[in-house]
Amino acid sequence: xxxxVEFEELGFLYKFFYIYPTFACFRLRMFIGMGLAECVxxxxxxxxxxxxxxxxxxxxxxxxxxxxxx
Numbered sequence: 001x002x003x004x005v006e007f008e009e010l011g012f013l014y015k016f017f018y019i020y021p022t023f024a025c026f027r028l029r030m031f032i033g034m035g036l037a038e039c040v041x042x043x044x045x046x047x048x049x050x051x052x053x054x055x056x057x058x059x060x061x062x063x064x065x066x067x068x069x070x
Contacts, residue, residue, distance in 0.1 A: 001007055007015070041047075050070070053061035061067050 009066070037069045047055060050057040053066050054063045055061050
C-alpha cells in the first residue's frame with residue numbers, strides 16, 4: 001500500500017499517523033521478545049555474576065575483590 005501512487009498523494013499527517021503505529025507495533029514486538037528472553041534467563045538461574053561474588057538482585061556483586069580476581 002505504501003508503494004502506490006494513491007499513498008504518495010496523501011498528506012504528511014496521514015502518512016505519519018499511518019507509519020508510526022505500524023513501526024511502534026513492530027518495535028514493541030521486539031521489546032516483548034527481549035523481555036521474555038530475559039525472564040527465561042533469570043528463571044533458569046543464569047545471571048551476570050557468579051555466586052562467589054555474592055550478587056544482590058538489582059544491585060550487582062557485593063564482593064568486588066572477587067570480581068577483580070576473575
